[in-house]
Amino acid sequence: xxxxxxxxxxxxxxxxxxxxxxxxxxxxxxxxxxxxxxxxxxxxxxxxxxxxxxxxxxxxxxxxxxxxxxxxxxxxxxxxxxxxxxxxxxxxxxxxxxxxxxxxxxxxxxxxxxxxxxxxxxxxxxxxxxxxxxxxxxxxxxxxxxxxxxxxxxxxxxxxxxxxxxxxxxxxxxxxxxxxxxxxxxxxxxxxxxxxxxxxxxxxxxxxxxxxxxxxxxxxxxxxxxxxxxxxxxxxxxxxxxxxxxxxxxxxxxxxxxxxxxxxxxxxxxxxxxxxxxxxxxxxxxxxxxxxxxxxxxxxxxxxxxxxxxxxxxxxxxxxxxxxxxxxxxxxxxxxxxxxxxxxxxxxxxxxxxxxxxxxxxxxxxxxxxxxxxxxxxxxxxxxxxxxxxxxxxxxxxxxxxxxxxxxxxxxxxxxxxxxxxxxxxxxxxxxxxxxxxxxxxxxxxxxxxxxxxxxxxxxxxxxxxxxxxxxxxxxxxxxxxxxxxxxxxxxxxxxxxxxxxxxxxxxxxxxxxxxxxxxxxxxxxxxxxxxxxxxxxxxxxxxxxxxxxxxxxxxxxxxxxxxxxxxxxxxxxxxxxxxxxxxxxxxxxxxxxxxxxxxxxxxxxxxxxxxxxxxxxxxxxxxxxxxxxxxxxxxxxxxxxxxxxxxxxxxxxxxxxxxxxxxxxxxxxxxxxxxxxxxxxxxxxxxxxxxxxxxxxxxxxxxxxxxxxxxxxxxxxxxxxxxxxxxxxxxxxxxxxxxxxxxxxxxxxxxxxxxxxxxxxxxxxxxxxxxxxxxxxxxxxxxxxxxxxxxxxxx
Numbered sequence: 001x002x003x004x005x006x007x008x009x010x011x012x013x014x015x016x017x018x019x020x021x022x023x024x025x026x027x028x029x030x031x032x033x034x035x036x037x038x039x040x041x042x043x044x045x046x047x048x049x050x051x052x053x054x055x056x057x058x059x060x061x062x063x064x065x066x067x068x069x070x071x072x073x074x075x076x077x078x079x080x081x082x083x084x085x086x087x088x089x090x091x092x093x094x095x096x097x098x099x100x101x102x103x104x105x106x107x108x109x110x111x112x113x114x115x116x117x118x119x120x121x122x123x124x125x126x127x128x129x130x131x132x133x134x135x136x137x138x139x140x141x142x143x144x145x146x147x148x149x150x151x152x153x154x155x156x157x158x159x160x161x162x163x164x165x166x167x168x169x170x171x172x173x174x175x176x177x178x179x180x181x182x183x184x185x186x187x188x189x190x191x192x193x194x195x196x197x198x199x200x201x202x203x204x205x206x207x208x209x210x211x212x213x214x215x216x217x218x219x220x221x222x223x224x225x226x227x228x229x230x231x232x233x234x235x236x237x238x239x240x241x242x243x244x245x246x247x248x249x250x251x252x253x254x255x256x257x258x259x260x261x262x263x264x265x266x267x268x269x270x271x272x273x274x275x276x277x278x279x280x281x282x283x284x285x286x287x288x289x290x291x292x293x294x295x296x297x298x299x300x301x302x303x304x305x306x307x308x309x310x311x312x313x314x315x316x317x318x319x320x321x322x323x324x325x326x327x328x329x330x331x332x333x334x335x336x337x338x339x340x341x342x343x344x345x346x347x348x349x350x351x352x353x354x355x356x357x358x359x360x361x362x363x364x365x366x367x368x369x370x371x372x373x374x375x376x377x378x379x380x381x382x383x384x385x386x387x388x389x390x391x392x393x394x395x396x397x398x399x400x401x402x403x404x405x406x407x408x409x410x411x412x413x414x415x416x417x418x419x420x421x422x423x424x425x426x427x428x429x430x431x432x433x434x435x436x437x438x439x440x441x442x443x444x445x446x447x448x449x450x451x452x453x454x455x456x457x458x459x460x461x462x463x464x465x466x467x468x469x470x471x472x473x474x475x476x477x478x479x480x481x482x483x484x485x486x487x488x489x490x491x492x493x494x495x496x497x498x499x500x501x502x503x504x505x506x507x508x509x510x511x512x513x514x515x516x517x518x519x520x521x522x523x524x525x526x527x528x529x530x531x532x533x534x535x536x537x538x539x540x541x542x543x544x545x546x547x548x549x550x551x552x553x554x555x556x557x558x559x560x561x562x563x564x565x566x567x568x569x570x571x572x573x574x575x576x577x578x579x580x581x582x583x584x585x586x587x588x589x590x591x592x593x594x595x596x597x598x599x600x601x602x603x604x605x606x607x608x609x610x611x612x613x614x615x616x617x618x619x620x621x622x623x624x625x626x627x628x629x630x631x632x633x634x635x636x637x638x639x640x641x642x643x644x645x646x647x648x649x650x651x652x653x654x655x656x657x658x659x660x661x662x663x664x665x666x667x668x669x670x671x672x673x674x675x676x677x678x679x680x681x682x683x684x685x686x687x688x689x690x691x692x693x694x695x696x697x698x699x700x701x702x703x704x705x706x707x708x709x710x711x712x713x714x715x716x717x718x719x720x721x722x723x724x725x726x727x728x729x730x731x732x733x734x735x736x737x738x739x740x741x742x743x744x745x746x747x748x749x750x751x752x753x754x755x756x757x758x759x760x761x762x763x764x765x766x767x768x769x770x771x772x773x774x775x776x777x778x779x780x781x782x783x784x785x786x787x788x789x790x791x792x793x794x795x796x
Contacts, residue, residue, distance in 0.1 A: 007660055009321045014114040014329055014660070019102060019125075025051025025668030030659060031114050031121050032333075032352035032671070033143040036341035036379070038151055038268050039351020042112070042121060045091045045139050045155065046100055051668055053177055055087045056351040058344040060270045061358065061413045062195045063216040066420040074400050074426070079418035082347075082358025083195050086175045086210050086223035088266040091155050093137065094168040098129040100137070105129045116332045117310065119145065119302040126160060134160035135167075146301040147293070148340045149286040151266040154295055158259040169250040171264050173210050173223050176244050196221070198243035199276055207265075208239050208246030209283065211276055221270040224283040226291060230261040265290040309335060311713075312720060313375035315683055318709040320649075326656035327683060330676030331375070337673055338372055338379035343386045345413065346379075346673070353670025359411040359418060362487075363630065365434035366603070367674035371681065373442050374714040380442045381451060387435050388455040390415030391462065398466060401426070405465030408432050423492040423583070427485040429470060432463040433503030437603065440510050444695035447717040457518050461525050464511035464535050467504040471538060479541040486556065487630070488596035490577070490586040494556035499600040501542050502607050508539040544607070552619045553612065555597040565591035565623070567778040575781075576627035592620060594628035595635055602637050602685065606693045614642045618775055625781050629658050632783065633678025633686075640686035643769040645704035650783035652682040663784050684712050688725060689749075698747035701725040702768055706787060719744050721755065725765075733760035 006023065007014050007030075016027060024044075028051050031042025041054035061080040068075060093100040102110070102125070109126040121141045128134045136158045144150040159165045176194040196212035199220070203209075207226035213219065227248055229235055235252040252260055267286035269279050290298065313331060317324045337350035345360035346368055364383060372379045387408065393415035394406035401407055409417035410425035419425025439459055443452045471481040481504060486497035512532040515522040522532075545554035547561075554560050574580040577591065586593075595602075598620055601613050608616070617638050626632060636651035654663065656679035659671045684690050687710055689700030697716060703709075703725060711724040713735055719742055722735035734742055734757040742757040755761050777783075 009325055011321070011324055012116050012328065014116070014325070016112045019107065019110040021049050021103070023051075023662075024049060026662050027112070028052060028054070029352045029667050029669070029671050031112060032336075032350075033119075033121055033141060033151070034336040034351040035143045035145050035148060036337055036339045036346070036351070037148045037344070038143050039336075040089055040141070040143055040151060041353065043089055044102070045089065045123065045137075045153070046093065047087075047090045048101060049103055052180060052353065053084060053087060054353060055085050055089065056082055056358065057085055057221065057268055057270050058341055058347075058351060059413055060085060060214075060219055060221060061217060062192065062214045064192070066418070068420060072422075075422065076417045076420065078416075079357065079420065080217075080359070080413040080416070081192060082354055082413065083192075083214060084177070084179060084354070085196070085221050085268070085270075086173050086212065087177050088151065088173050088223055088225055088264075088268075089141070089153070090170075090172040090174060091139070091153065091262070091264065092170040092172070093135070093157060094170070095127075095129045095133050095135055096131060096166050098131055098133070100127055100129075100135070102127070108134070114329075116328050117303065117306055118299070119306050119332075120299070133163075133165055135165070136160045142298060142302055143336075144290075144298055144302060145305040145339050147286065147289060147298070148342070149267045149269055149283065150290045150298070151268075152290060152295060152298050153264045153266070155262045155264065156259055157254075159254045159256050162256050164253055164255050166253050167251070167260055169260070169262055171207075171225065171227060171248045171250070171262065173208060173225055173246045174244065175210055175212050175223075196244075200280065201241045201243055201246060202280075203239040203241040203246055205239065206237065207248050207287075208241045209280065210241075210244070210246055211280060217272075219270055219272050220274070220276065220279055222268070222279045222283045224267045224287045226265045226287050228263040228265075228291070228295070232258050235260075263295045309376065312715055313713060315680060316709070316711040317683070317707060319707040320653070323653060323656050323679070323683075326660055327679045329660065330656060330679045331371070333671055334368055334371055334673065334677050334680075335376060335379075337368065338383065339376065341379065341382055341386070343382050343389060345386055346383055347413075348673055349670025350673050353668070355666070355669030356411065357418070358413055360413065361411050362428070362431040362434045363674035365431075365438035366599075367630065367633075367677045367681065369438040370441060371677045373438075373445050374684075374716070375680075377442065377446045377448075377715060380438070380446075381448065384435075384439055384442065384451065384459075385455060388459060391458070394462070403466055404469035405467075406432065406459075406462035407466060408435060408463075423587075424485055424489045427483065427493050428489075429466065429481075429484050430486055430497070430500045430503060432466050433500065433507045436460055436463045436507040436510060437503060440506070441692060445692065445716050452514065453518055453521060457514050457521055458525060460507065460511040460514050461522065461527055464508050467508055468534060468538055471504070473538070473541060477541055478543045479538045480543050486596045487599055488555065488592050488594055490591050490593040490627075491556055491559065491596070492583070492587050494559075496543050496545050496557040498544060498553055498555060498597050499604075501544060502600050502604040505539045505542045506604065508535040512536045512539075550619075552615050553597055553608075555592070555620070559590065562588060562590045565589045565778075567591075567781075570778075572780045575625060577625060578627060590623050592624040594626060594631035595624065595638075596620075598624070598638050599634045602634055604693075605641075605691060610642075613638065614772075617642050618773060622776050622778065625778055629655075629664055629672040629675040630678070632658075633675065633682045636678075636682035637686040639775075640682075640702065640704075641689070641700070643772050644775055645687075645702060645768065646787065647775060647783070648682070648686055649704040649706065650786055652679065652686065653785040653787070654783050655679050655682055657785055661785070683710060684714075688712060688723060690714075696745055696747060696752075697721070698750075699723065699730065700749050701730045701765060703727055716744060721746070727765070729762050729764050731760045731762045
């Protein structure tokens, strides 16, 4: 079911004009604020009602048992689950003796606005208490990009009727707050219920501090708060504390029209190693720094940070205002997930909710990092260092599986494999090639040879060793990788998945090349000329399954001879299929959960001809059901490349509006970070035609009928390129560059072009292919968001 759009279309804001308590959980994810280290769900200030409370610190987790009906050798024994840490968002208000609760009295007005340029969440409400007293509340919340440990809130209350009014503001830190059930497994639920043990509580004249430790993982967390109060009348301020909560209470009496202002500074820190005093001092110092800058300083820093980000990364679209809003919303959340992660993972939900237990997947390297490589490369550097920090655990996992090199986890927080379902987890070795490809792309685009030497060589070598031990040469010399699961989890544990093989091929070649470039370092890793040659041989002999009878590539060996799925007799209420059909049935038929071979044609498009791409796209489009939010953006990219521009536009809308429309009805658990990144990918790699197979940015832009202009910026080796696509021409210019001699090589529809800082280069766009065959999806599985009728075709 597609929900009615909840947010008006605005270019730089996401605005909720009235409060709907039935969808609070979804809006809490949409309005979540984060900087990659601290994440605050968009809960109401007073805490209740709520959908799902949530305050998260990147990589702060608790261990939990992994349930198995029958365990087997090599099955992970425990998983990791992100913990809802101490909640510092709470600011309760008593109007005379009535608590402000939107479920009681009368809510006369309510609005929340996520400002994508300011990086703040603003809320206004007008409330009449059951006793008939009226107040207006204005609150603004931010999580600082400049100060990693800091969040802050400004809370203002104004008397809205004609009599003096007594107000009591209660600002709190609360640990172990009650949560809705998060697991049907009672063992897991027990772990997640009150996971924090109190270690220290401290109160001050204007705030307080709580220190806790997880019961099993032994991680320590500290949270501190301090306040500044501005009131026109006599005001009382006092604090009290207990092991799981600290409260600062502000009281005053205001005359009509007067306003009480409370600024709350909130700081967090956690560690698995640091002592209690060290962590206490860390959050205390962060609190002092926040107060030093003050509220106005934090707001100014936030705007300056985002001004710089948007100047380097903004995407402009003429013709589809919904997508314009959505792609900025997506970029904002992608930035929030990675900006200050600082050698911690970027999870599938960022820090916006507990979905997937807070785990990072291959989504990070193949969807999020390509966007950040061109828009905020420092975050990519940190994400790659995080993967490197988990290398020893990946070595251990490979040894358990009797493999060489490093077997990186399908899903994890801190490094160990946390997937209890091995066909989709352990067998999905393609995560290794995703790491290698993200590394390759980052080094090519950024020119960061220091990272390549320090960690890149090692990551490439250890992943190449994995592929060489996982695969084998047959009696004819062809190299096969058997018994693996590609991106499509409905086609599991098969031989020669094309996506896996092609990405492994690039991985093997890159490892051999970099090992030759850094011979001394490679020697210390034990790399010999013979081993590098074996990698090149395996890459050259990689088997790519192809069905000669029908002239299409096979997603896996033998895929095109499998029984067809009976789409005609599959009711629409049985999707997603994995919730209604046994995996046994899915695994043995031609049904595709998400883009797999089509994904290979995006990231390894250099391995296919144009004719092959068209035939493959048409074949797999008829079998792909998109039971994953990862699929629409990739189908958009390939639809645009082979010429189905209007279909590509529809898929773009599905990817971009995944959370603003709650298309999968699970935004309550957190936003879909890969789909949000996919909106950028669909625009820049789809309609912009961006490819980076060899380090030279290549573009093949074409626009659908209802987009009149597309403009985007990319960062490449310290140079900022601005690309503006119109229906019949594309302009390339070096954006905001002070060096008059700066140049950049790009390709435009295959033609090499030198772009200089002196003047823009404008080139014609060749016409799209004509007389294309009709394209079909499985019945009922066409894109969820067709082009709305109010979008006119552009004027020629």
